[in-house]
Amino acid sequence: MKSIPRLLKLLKGYWGKVALYISFNVLTVIFSLFSIAMVIPFLRILFGLDQFVHEMVPFEFSLSSIQHNLNYFISGLIQNYGETNTLIYTCFVIVVLFLFRNVFTYLSSYFIAPVRQGIVEDMRNKMYRRILDLPISHFSDERKGDIMSRMSADAQEIDVSVMSSIQVLFRDPIVIIVYLGSLFLMNFSLTLIILGMLPVIGFLLGKIGRSLKKKSKRGQERLGLLTSIIEETLHGLRIIKGFNSEEFAYEKASGVNRKYTSLMVKIFRRRNLASPLTEFISILVLVVILFYGAQIVMDAETAFTPEAFIAYIMIFSQIIPPAKSFSSAYYNMQKGMASLDRVEELIYADIKIKDPDNPKKLDSFTNKISYKNVSFKYADDYVLKNVSLDIPKGKTIAIVGPSGAGKSTMVDLLPRFFDVSAGIISIDDLCIRDMNMYDLRQLFGIVNQEPILFNDTFFNNIAFGMPDATVEEVEKAARIANAHEFIMDVPGGYQAGIGDRGGKLSGGQRQRISIARAVLKNPPILILDEATSSLDSENEKLVQDALDRLMKDRTSIVIAHRLSTIVKADKIVVLSEGEIVEQGRHDELLKVAGHYKKLYDLQMFA
Secondary structure (H helix, E strand, O other): OOHHHHHHHHOOOOHHHHHHHHHHHHHHHHHHHHHHHOHHHHHHHHOOOOOOOOOOOOOOOOHHHHHHHHHHHHHHHHHHHOHHHHHHHHHHHHHHHHHHHHHHHHHHHHHHHHHHHHHHHHHHHHHHHHHHHOOHHHHHOOOHHHHHHHHHHHHHHHHHHHHHHHHHHHHHHHHHHHHHHHHHHHOHHHHHHHHHHHHHHHHHHHHHHOOHHHHHHHHHHHHHHHHHHHHHHHHOHHHHHHOOOHHHHHHHHHHHHHHHHHHHHHHHHHHOOHHHHHHHHHHHHHHHHHHHHHHHHHOOOOOOOHHHHHHHHHHHHHHHHHHHHHHHHHHHHHHHHHHHHHHHHHHOOOOOOOOOOOOEOOOOOOOEEEEEEEEEEOOOOEEEEEEEEEEEOOOEEEEEOOOOOOHHHHHHOOOOOOOOOEEEEEEOOEEHHHEOHHHHHOOEEEEOOOOOOOOOEHHHHHOOOOOOOOHHHHHHHHHHOOOHHHHHOOOOHHHOEOOHHHOOOOHHHHHHHHHHHHHHHOOOEEEEEOOOOOOOHHHHHHHHHHHHHHHOOOEEEEEOOOHHHOOOOOEEEEEEOOEEEEEEOHHHHHHHOOHHHHHHHHHHHO
């Protein structure tokens, strides 16, 4: 029952359509009930059981009153039109009632469809929005495949299980209540037997279904793991084949798949137990009703006639399908709630890096960037320790050092991909934590060591983040980045696709597209994270030429692996174990004969 408020919360914004759905379901049940009730006069006419009734009695909610007045109406029809015509009229009324019943059934489905699909759409949008809003650090401990599984398999499971259960929860109780009410009206004591069996059904279903949610959550987690393995396989297929590890990769994936399949078999077996169990109990109740109902009908003093008993059985039989679907919905809901838990874990994941409540505006970058006693740690150990550095506007600052020294971390703190653990980073004496993140990140153009491109056209990759860019502006940016020539050599030019992650391009071409994107943004501050370290000499020259054009008259922060590329930097900062150990110009640091000189000599010797 704790799940019901959570399910109802999902319907926020859809209550108008839900109200229509409920209304049409009520009409469906009413017309269904009347169509079954018309069986009584049909049988009386068919078997000649009618004794003509010439006077009406005051209307009451009792079987005898309704039956008497219905006989009065039928008697008038027979006397005026004859038995055959009355039978035809009765059949026509039954057909019309069933027609309306089915029309209202369709209308109820018509209005619930956008509710079901809309809620799943909202969830996918919220998950994607959360992925965009969460800090990069959040995904360090998450498998990408598991995130993808939540957005696809879990969202689909919510539609199949949870939303269908909500549909049943609004529909079937109405059917059961209306039909039970009519059964009480027809015979109170006989209907009490039915009610007496409901706690037994509820107990059995609850006992079987309690573990279903836990098993389902484990199943969705294993599916996420399997999706992650597939994603990693596609990304690393070249390495798998190159190291002849196809069998190893297959055994790993098939092992996870086998465990997932085994768990899903248990889940489906348990879930599918609901329907036959409910049906068996319903038939058991029906047999009891047949026995006791026959005893009541044979009692000469009762008003419970044979045709009324047949109608009673027909109405009771209409309770069995919704009772079965209601019990199945309970199992589906338990299975689907596990997926809802996983989806909500992502939707409500804590966003640790947020905009300030009252952000301050930086109109333009005019002076300097300052690191003041900055320290940072991902977990327990500090990656940066008490770093202080000023970066004047228009200067090029290079950051060098061995792997793991904290170079990338230092620049990642600037656009707030991570927040400092201690100290302050400011731009023109304004702390970056006091700025709106959108305004802060508009100041930067970023070119990474591994170009991040999207499976789209050249044009859209260069104009990424600049939706109003014109063809002329994109082409100008591509020329500055030495990319225009090879783009025009491709059939389709700027509108040609570049493949998954730019797979149709060489490393140098991908990097030049990345540089063109930064050129088009025209930011005042440029961050280059080892932008040429993975290129061959020819491509490095082309990319370096493009970078030189990009860096002209800009404030540039360059993380350098190849020291030959930063000899002209205005200042070189040497990091070692998270601390600045040296800083100065290239020739100054060589004279000091310290860390930088050691790194330089190693590269020159190599």
